[in-house]
Amino acid sequence: MAGVTGQLQISETAPAGAQRGKAAAAVIVTVLLWASAFVAIRGIGETLSPAPMALIRIAVAAAALTILVLVRHRGSAPVPRSRRTLTLIAVYAVLWLAGYTVVLNAAERHIDAGTAALLVNIAPLLIAFGAGLFLGEGYPKALVAGSVVALGGLSIIALGSSGDRDWLGAALCVLAAVLYAAGVLVQKAALRGVDGTIAIWLGCLVATAVLLPWTPQLIAELQAAPAGAILASVYLGLFPTAIGFTTWAYALHRMPAGRLSAASYAVPVVSILLSWLLLAEIPTAYGLIGGAICLVGVAIARRSRG
Numbered sequence: 469m470a471g472v473t474g475q476l477q478i479s480e481t482a483p484a485g486a487q488r489g490k491a492a493a494a495v496i497v498t499v500l501l502w503a504s505a506f507v508a509i510r511g512i513g514e515t516l517s518p519a520p521m522a523l524i525r526i527a528v529a530a531a532a533l534t535i536l537v538l539v540r541h542r543g544s545a546p547v548p549r550s551r552r553t554l555t556l557i558a559v560y561a562v563l564w565l566a567g568y569t570v571v572l573n574a575a576e577r578h579i580d581a582g583t584a585a586l587l588v589n590i591a592p593l594l595i596a597f598g599a600g601l602f603l604g605e606g607y608p609k610a611l612v613a614g615s616v617v618a619l620g621g622l623s624i625i626a627l628g629s630s631g632d633r634d635w636l637g638a639a640l641c642v643l644a645a646v647l648y649a650a651g652v653l654v655q656k657a658a659l660r661g662v663d664g665t666i667a668i669w670l671g672c673l674v675a676t677a678v679l680l681p682w683t684p685q686l687i688a689e690l691q692a693a694p695a696g697a698i699l700a701s702v703y704l705g706l707f708p709t710a711i712g713f714t715t716w717a718y719a720l721h722r723m724p725a726g727r728l729s730a731a732s733y734a735v736p737v738v739s740i741l742l743s744w745l746l747l748a749e750i751p752t753a754y755g756l757i758g759g760a761i762c763l764v765g766v767a768i769a770r771r772s773r774g
């Protein structure tokens with residue numbers, strides 16, 4: 469993990485092209501890891517309850533990031549002194565890292581991973597328009613057009629989804645999308661005063677503290693859990709969370725929130741492919757056509773300039 473994040477560090481004098489290239493690489497890593505999270509959550513949802521699963525995931529990420537921060541900064545962790553920045557970090561940690569994670573875990577007990585990924589991906593539109601309203605990023609025509617195209621692709625995928633459309637699960641996914649969008653907007657403001665890695669590290673510490681009341685339940689469920697479920701939980705903490713959120717923060721610090729979030733429309737497409745490879749679920753024609761349209765929408769949205 470240290471190697472991944474270390475390669476993403478750049479100097480202030482680095483060429484703009486190099487910065488954009490590294491930001492794009494960070495986006496790709498984030499999309500791949502977050503897509504895999506939907507599959508992993510669905511796989512262990514019957515073994516661990518929503519809050520305990522979130523606790524072990526965030527706690528593992530917090531531990532990994534603590535080691536990374538201490539190594540990078542030679543034993544001392546540079547905590548921002550600004551009360552405003554610390555407050556923003558705490559808010560997005562509660563909304564996104566803790567709240568979103570628990571709600572998504574609960575949702576995937578009712579609907580399949582692909583459908584959950586589709587429904588949660590109304591968040592980029594919420595972020596794009598929230599960024600225009602609250603962060604002054606405006607509403608570039610390419611962003612709006614790309615978002616509409618990508619949502620059309622998601623709708624086509626949904627038509628071919630064979631998952632259980634449980635209304636409680638759908639409602640939880642919508643709530644997760646709202647928490648996701650609100651968390652990103654708050655995080656974008658927080659990143660004006662703190663390094664991305666420090667921000668996600670502190671956020672994981674706060675989210676872990678919020679979830680600590682579920683420790684007894686987590687211990688009880690881990691005692692009865694198969695080794696595969698425990699390993700999947702650790703994977704969720706190390707990769708989609710510790711690495712995925714760090715690469716996301718890196719990109720978010722260097723790109724407009726609306727434009728970056730449009731890239732997450734690719735997550736359901738990747739989730740479908742991973743389900744095909746890992747769960748032997750063959751994509752439907754709807755999935756393939758909708759996925760192609762979704763990627764076109766992402767390409768259009770990314771042409772916007774922040």
